Every structure is written in C-alpha cells, then in structure tokens.
Amino acid sequence: MKKGFVFYSALILLFLSMANSMNAQSYNEENALLLHSFRTPQSLIFNPSLFPENNKVYVTLPGAGLHFVSPASLGDFLHYDANQDLTILDFNQLCDQLSESNKLRLGMDVNLLGFGFKINRMFFTFSSRIAADFSMGLPSSTIDFLRKGNIDANGNPIESMDIVDGDLLNCQAYNEIAIGGGYELSKLGLTVGARLKLLNGLLNLTTDQTKIELQTSSDYSNLRANVSYQLNMASVAEFDTNWNPDIHFGDIINPFNSNNGVAFDLGAKYEMGPITISASLINLSAGIHWKQNAYKVVPKNGNTSFEFDGLNMSSLVNGGSINTDSIMNTFKDKMDSLALDRNNDLDYWHYIPTQIYVGANYTFNNLLRGGLTLHGQLDKGLFCKRNDGDVKSGNTFRFNTTLTAGVNVFNWLEVTLGNSFVFDGGKADFFNPGAALVFTPGTVFQIYLVTDYISSIYIVDNKAFNCKIGINLLFGKNKKEE
Numbered sequence: 274m275k276k277g278f279v280f281y282s283a284l285i286l287l288f289l290s291m292a293n294s295m296n297a298q299s300y301n302e303e304n305a306l307l308l309h310s311f312r313t314p315q316s317l318i319f320n321p322s323l324f325p326e327n328n329k330v331y332v333t334l335p336g337a338g339l340h341f342v343s344p345a346s347l348g349d350f351l352h353y354d355a356n357q358d359l360t361i362l363d364f365n366q367l368c369d370q371l372s373e374s375n376k377l378r379l380g381m382d383v384n385l386l387g388f389g390f391k392i393n394r395m396f397f398t399f400s401s402r403i404a405a406d407f408s409m410g411l412p413s414s415t416i417d418f419l420r421k422g423n424i425d426a427n428g429n430p431i432e433s434m435d436i437v438d439g440d441l442l443n444c445q446a447y448n449e450i451a452i453g454g455g456y457e458l459s460k461l462g463l464t465v466g467a468r469l470k471l472l473n474g475l476l477n478l479t480t481d482q483t484k485i486e487l488q489t490s491s492d493y494s495n496l497r498a499n500v501s502y503q504l505n506m507a508s509v510a511e512f513d514t515n516w517n518p519d520i521h522f523g524d525i526i527n528p529f530n531s532n533n534g535v536a537f538d539l540g541a542k543y544e545m546g547p548i549t550i551s552a553s554l555i556n557l558s559a560g561i562h563w564k565q566n567a568y569k570v571v572p573k574n575g576n577t578s579f580e581f582d583g584l585n586m587s588s589l590v591n592g593g594s595i596n597t598d599s600i601m602n603t604f605k606d607k608m609d610s611l612a613l614d615r616n617n618d619l620d621y622w623h624y625i626p627t628q629i630y631v632g633a634n635y636t637f638n639n640l641l642r643g644g645l646t647l648h649g650q651l652d653k654g655l656f657c658k659r660n661d662g663d664v665k666s667g668n669t670f671r672f673n674t675t676l677t678a679g680v681n682v683f684n685w686l687e688v689t690l691g692n693s694f695v696f697d698g699g700k701a702d703f704f705n706p707g708a709a710l711v712f713t714p715g716t717v718f719q720i721y722l723v724t725d726y727i728s729s730i731y732i733v734d735n736k737a738f739n740c741k742i743g744i745n746l747l748f749g750k751n752k753k754e755e
Contacts, residue, residue: 306691306709306723308551309634309644309679313687313711313721314389314745317398319630320540320553321453322466324389324396329749333387333400336721336743342378344410346736376410384743394457398468403475405446406626408652433488444478445623447561448527453538462544467537474532474561477507477623504570505621507532507563531565534558536625547636555628559658564620624657626650634677642679647672675707687711693726707739719745 305319314331316323387400455466483502510518540553634644649672677691689709707725725739
C-alpha cells in the first residue's frame with residue numbers, strides 16, 4: 274500500500290511540475306478505450322504493465338490506425354444562408370476557434386507482428402510498427418494579426434510582430450521495434466512494466482528555424498517582411514537535384530538505417546480488490562537523430578526582406594477591372610528572391626511526443642467494468658535533444674478526460690463505450706463518444722475495432738476522428754480466468 278501511494282504521489286508531482294506548460298483539455302490523437310479491456314493485449318500500447326488477464330500467450334497480426342484532429346470544423350465558420358443561397362465564411366468565428374496549441378494533425382500507424390508470453394509472475398512482450406505523423410500550426414501572434422491587423426488596441430502601429438515561427442510544419446515517419454517485460458508483485462497488488470523501443474526514421478520535414486517578421490513604420494507608409502527560413506529534410510530515399518526520390522522497399526522495412534533513436538515506456542498497475550489504478554509514461558526519448566540523406570533547404574541569397582511602400586491603385590485598376598498582370602508583376606520580384614537552395618551537410622535531432630496515461634477502473638462483476646482515464650501529451654516530448662547537443666524539456670501539454678464502461682455481452686463479445694470531455698478553442702464540448710468492439714468467436718481468434726470522437730455523423734461538424742482495427746491470436750488460460 275505504501276509503495277503504491279509513493280508511486281502515484283510522485284506521478285501527481287510530475288503533473289504539477291508541468292503546470293506552466295499546460296493547456297486546456299483538447300482533442301488528442303488517440304484515446305485509450307482499450308486501456309481497461311478485459312482480454313485484449315492492445316492495453317499494452319498504453320501501459321507496459323497491463324498484460325492480458327485471460328491468456329498466457331498472444332500474437333498480434335497486422336493492423337492499422339488513423340487519427341485526425343483539426344482546430345475547427347467546417348461548420349464552425351462556414352454557414353449556408355438559404356435566403357441568399359450563399360455559403361458564408363465567418364472569419365471572426367474561425368479565429369475564435371484557433372489557439373497556439375490547436376493544430377491540424379494527421380497520423381497513422383501500421384502494427385506489424387508482435388507477441389507476448391507469461392511465465393509465472395513474469396511476462397515478456399515484443400512489437401513492431403510503422404508510424405507517421407503530420408502537424409501544422411500557427412503562433413498566437415498570427416491569429417492576432419489575422420483578427421486585428423498590424424495595429425494595437427489604441428490604434429497605433431505594432432512596430433514588429435512574428436506571424437510565422439519554427440513550429441509551422443512537422444512531418445515524421447519511422448519504424449519502431451519494442452521489447453518489454455514486467456513482473457507481478459502479487460503480495461503488494463502491484464505490477465510493474467517497462468519497454469525499450471528502437472526507432473528508425475523513414476522521413477522527416479521540419480521548419481524549426483523558419484520565421485516571418487512584420488515591421489510597420491510609425492506613419493503606416495511602409496511595411497517590411499523579414500523572411501528567414503530553413504527546411505530540414507531527411508529520408509531513407511535519396512533525392513536528385515530535381516527532387517525526384519529514389520525509393521526502395523528494402524529501405525522502408527530496414528530497421529537499422531542511419532536515422533535512429535531510442536525511447537522508453539514505463540508503467541505500473543495497482544489492484545485493491547475490485548479497484549485497479551494504472552499509470553504510465555510513453556515515449557521517454559531525446560528523439561530521432563536524422564543523418565541519412567539529410568538536407569538543409571534555405572534561400573539561395575540568404576535571408577531576405579520584402580518592402581511594401583504602398584500600391585499604385587491606378588496601375589492595378591483599369592476601367593473598373595482588376596489588372597491581374599500588374600498584381601503578378603508586383604509580387605514576382607519579391608518571390609524571385611525566395612528561390613531554394615539545398616545543402617546536404619546536415620544532421621539534426623527531432624522529438625517524439627511523450628504521452629501520459631492515468632487510469633482507474635472498478636470491476637463490478639465478470640460482466641461490467643467502469644473506468645476513468647486522463648490522457649496527456651507533451652507535443653515536444655518530456656525531454657528532447659537539440660542540434661547543439663543540449664537536452665531541453667518539452668512544452669505544450671494537451672490532455673483530455675474519458676469515462677468508459679466495458680461490458681462482456683457474451684463470452685465472445687466485449688463492448689467498451691466511452692465519452693471524452695474537451696474544452697477546445699474556447700468552447701466546452703461534453704459529447705465526444707467512442708466505442709470499442711472486441712470479438713473473440715473462438716478460443717484463439719480475436720478481432721478488435723475502435724472508433725472515437727464520433728459526436729456527429731456529419732463530417733462538416735467533426736473536429737477529430739480516431740479509428741483502429743486489428744487481429745490477435747490468443748493461447749493458454751490464466752489461472753485468474755479459470
């Protein structure tokens with residue numbers, strides 16, 4: 274009892290230590306609807322101490338997952354006016370939905386072969402997968418600029434503001450091979466687990482050192498845009514001078530390329546009669562060191578500036594019509610200085626987001642189980658390594674809360690229903706249902722299906738979506754199940 278109290282007290286202190294980087298509850302890429310499952314080994318994804326209760330051996334066959342998160346749904350800012358037969362864009366309402374931590378996110382993962390087995394109180398696990406994530410966002414100053422322009426609350430020009438920063442674009446795909454294990458301390462009711470992950474990068478795109486700064490003169494007569502950008506790019510595919518890739522399937526499945534990193538998962542489960550409490554830290558990592566076919570894409574003439582001294586409207590408007598040639602010529606000279614140049618003398622690090630899961634469930638009987646889960650994510654990792662070799666702590670902590678109810682409808686069918694509470698973009702959203710189905714028609718074959726954030730059947734009203742499907746093979750009964 275005392276050891277469990279110390280563990281969870283330390284975890285609470287960890288959350289409090291991140292208070293300065295916390296954001297409101299938001300849509301996370303994946304909720305752990307299978308965290309409190311009776312029988313599926315997918316619980317191990319979220320906590321390496323949660324070995325399946327019902328079987329001693331399992332094999333996971335290929336499966337796939339997809340997640341999508343948007344800062345605003347189409348219905349938030351597009352409205353149809355039946356009287357005018359027009360679709361209206363409400364720009365102010367769009368800005369109301371945006372915040373610095375809310376980004377457009379898209380990701381997928383493909384689970385390859387995995388297995389696990391239990392010997393007395395010890396268990397061992399192996400898994401392999403391919404994961405890909407894409408995110409795009411804007412700093413809060415950009416949102417202010419879109420809403421208010423380049424003037425402050427008193428009507429005075431803002432002399433300088435950043436409208437784009439280095440977190441504009443992040444794209445990463447990698448292989449993962451994981452080896453884990455755990456031990457049951459049955460007298461204490463405690464189970465601990467850990468997992469080591471070997472990461473091998475396939476593709477990375479990041480704009481870490483990109484910046485656009487706007488400067489406004491005191492009399493509004495001049496607007497200067499200082500542009501500095503650097504696109505870091507690395508891949509197992511080699512690109513020629515025309516950016517045509519040379520892709521080989523063997524490079525994609527090769528787990529030992531030059532882009533590598535290491536991550537750790539830690540987890541624990543504490544049982545007190547019908548109550549089970551679990552906690553885990555997933556992806557403790559300095560990130561992936563990208564070295565293979567790594568390029569730095571920069572302006573040919575170095576950083577550049579645009580100066581707009583005003584536009585001669587008589588040259589742009591002729592006889593009540595817009596002279597598009599004049600507009601294009603005005604900006605062509607500016608864009609020519611943004612021609613790209615690449616340099617392959619580069620290697621750099623890129624972070625892996627750290628996830629935190631804290632769950633509690635109550636088993637009423639062999640048929641019904643209720644649960645509560647807090648899922649948090651540090652978008653830049655709990656700690657990550659910079660290009661200069663220093664290690665820095667992550668930031669932007671997003672979290673949400675999910676209530677679940679698991680029901681063993683039959684011996685071969687388990688249904689988990691959940692609902693997530695989100696306060697996102699300045700608006701509370703209390704209805705984000707999800708469901709997980711686990712079919713085990715025989716003693717060996719198992720199919721699982723998870724869908725989440727299905728608050729509406731209309732695509733235009735959804736801000737997030739998550740789904741996962743896969744197959745398991747189960748062998749051997751646990752004594753607890755018997």
